Amino acid sequence: MIPAAFEYSRAASLDDALAKLRATNGAGKFIAGGHSLVPLMKLRLSEPKVLIDIARIPGLSGIRKQGDRIEIGAGTVHHEVATSALLRQACPIVSEAAAGIGDPQVRNRGTLGGSLAHADPAADYPAVMLALDADISLKAPNGVRTVKASDFFRGLFTVDLAADEIIVSVQFNPVKSAAYAKLYQRASHFAIVGVAAALGVSDGVIRSARIGLTGASSHATRLAEVEQALTGKPASKQTIEAAARVAGAKLEPVNSDIHASEEYRRAMIPVFTERALTRALERAS
Amino acid sequence: MSQVSMTVNGKVRKATVDPRVLLVYFLRDQLRLTGTHIGCDTSQCGACTVMIDGRSAKSCTIFAVQADGSEITTIEGLATNGQLHPLQQGFWEEHGLQCGFCTPGMIMAAVTLLKDNPSPSEREIREGITGNFCRCTGYQHIVNAIQHAATKR
Numbered sequence: 507m508i509p510a511a512f513e514y515s516r517a518a519s520l521d522d523a524l525a526k527l528r529a530t531n532g533a534g535k536f537i538a539g540g541h542s543l544v545p546l547m548k549l550r551l552s553e554p555k556v557l558i559d560i561a562r563i564p565g566l567s568g569i570r571k572q573g574d575r576i577e578i579g580a581g582t583v584h585h586e587v588a589t590s591a592l593l594r595q596a597c598p599i600v601s602e603a604a605a606g607i608g609d610p611q612v613r614n615r616g617t618l619g620g621s622l623a624h625a626d627p628a629a630d631y632p633a634v635m636l637a638l639d640a641d642i643s644l645k646a647p648n649g650v651r652t653v654k655a656s657d658f659f660r661g662l663f664t665v666d667l668a669a670d671e672i673i674v675s676v677q678f679n680p681v682k683s684a685a686y687a688k689l690y691q692r693a694s695h696f697a698i699v700g701v702a703a704a705l706g707v708s709d710g711v712i713r714s715a716r717i718g719l720t721g722a723s724s725h726a727t728r729l730a731e732v733e734q735a736l737t738g739k740p741a742s743k744q745t746i747e748a749a750a751r752v753a754g755a756k757l758e759p760v761n762s763d764i765h766a767s768e769e770y771r772r773a774m775i776p777v778f779t780e781r782a783l784t785r786a787l788e789r790a791s
Numbered sequence: 792m793s794q795v796s797m798t799v800n801g802k803v804r805k806a807t808v809d810p811r812v813l814l815v816y817f818l819r820d821q822l823r824l825t826g827t828h829i830g831c832d833t834s835q836c837g838a839c840t841v842m843i844d845g846r847s848a849k850s851c852t853i854f855a856v857q858a859d860g861s862e863i864t865t866i867e868g869l870a871t872n873g874q875l876h877p878l879q880q881g882f883w884e885e886h887g888l889q890c891g892f893c894t895p896g897m898i899m900a901a902v903t904l905l906k907d908n909p910s911p912s913e914r915e916i917r918e919g920i921t922g923n924f925c926r927c928t929g930y931q932h933i934v935n936a937i938q939h940a941a942t943k944r
Contacts, residue, residue, distance in 0.1 A: 612922065
């Protein structure tokens with residue numbers, strides 16, 4: 507499959523990338539790992555006239571501690587996230603999700619920023635970013651702004667990212683008692699239903715809960731009813747079972763495709779919610 | 792057109808390419824390294840797997856221009872002085888192939904697997920080749936071949 511013709515250039519810095527993008531008058535796209543974009547270009551679903559390669563911009567990739575928070579550069583490949591000693595120790599849900607993306611070759615190339623910008627309805631990272639209440643930093647020619655993950659994902663392949671902006675990094679407070687569980691499509695490893703759960707537990711009580719769901723609807727979303735059912739309750743198997751039972755009950759519409767019917771997805775949301783919550787609670791102790 | 796320069800199997804190769812040319816076509820058609828195969832052409836089957844800067848990648852999902860300045864290893868670059876690489880030897884000894892179409896990609900994926908994990912369990916081997924499909928027969932002999940190579944190293 508041969509994509510439509512395009513011009514290619516490599517950006518030396520973020521400012522250079524933004525300037526080059528602006529010069530294309532809307533006809534340009536950034537490419538890093540290219541593992542969402544290149545397949546679309548091969549199918550000619552995307553035909554950018556200019557590709558600006560951001561893969562080697564210094565500082566755009568890497569996982570850093572910033573005070574109490576962790577920052578992951580947008581250009582960080584999934585393999586690096588999956589194997590990061592810092593994340594595996596302090597916030598294992600992120601590594602766990604990254605380790606389940608695609609296959610080893612895909613994880614060697616695909617990036618966090620690419621996944622977030624593309625916002626595939628079945629992508630894993632969006633659910634995790636919702637559960638961690640992550641901040642997503644965006645840079646435009648006139649400055650930097652930060653968007654909450656809960657405001658970033660807006661619809662099918664649609665995010666709060668202006669045509670002149672680039673994702674720079676994500677930041678979040680690490681949560682040890684958090685886990686990601688997914689039912690995945692066997693060939694692509696995309697989520698049919700993916701649930702990311704982050705709990706705040708102290709003195710045997712669930713003080714806070716954030717649950718992100720992916721794969722089930724047009725875009726990743728929080729499961730507020732489950733969060734409410736958990737908050738203030740004893741950190742027990744019974745609490746989790748009761749809370750998971752209502753997971754997704756109010757969700758409309760739910761996806762139906764060749765991989766799973768709406769009915770099946772609806773049945774699986776509570777199952778994987780319970781699995782994610784169980785593992786999150788195990789990590790709390 | 793773009794100018795690219797990359798080290799392929801230890802040799803610097805400079806060329807002029809159309810930016811839309813995928814790395815796998817560049818390797819096969821321009822450099823005539825036809826050991827890297829094109830299978831599904833949709834980033835799934837892994838037949839086109841090569842190493843880019845020391846890690847496995849699907850060369851059907853990367854434009855040659857993206858690999859400018861990189862070090863590429865293909866199946867042709869594994870043997871040294873006529874001596875098969877331990878993984879090539881393993882596939883030979885354990886009959887790790889039937890038709891052979893997936894073999895170059897399987898071996899390149901396994902090179903990265905053994906680099907990360909020199910003595911993988913059977914389960915880890917199976918996970919390590921999830922990005923590669925064999926449509927002949929099954930995976931048992933492939934797993935045996937990778938185990939053979941791991942114990943020989």
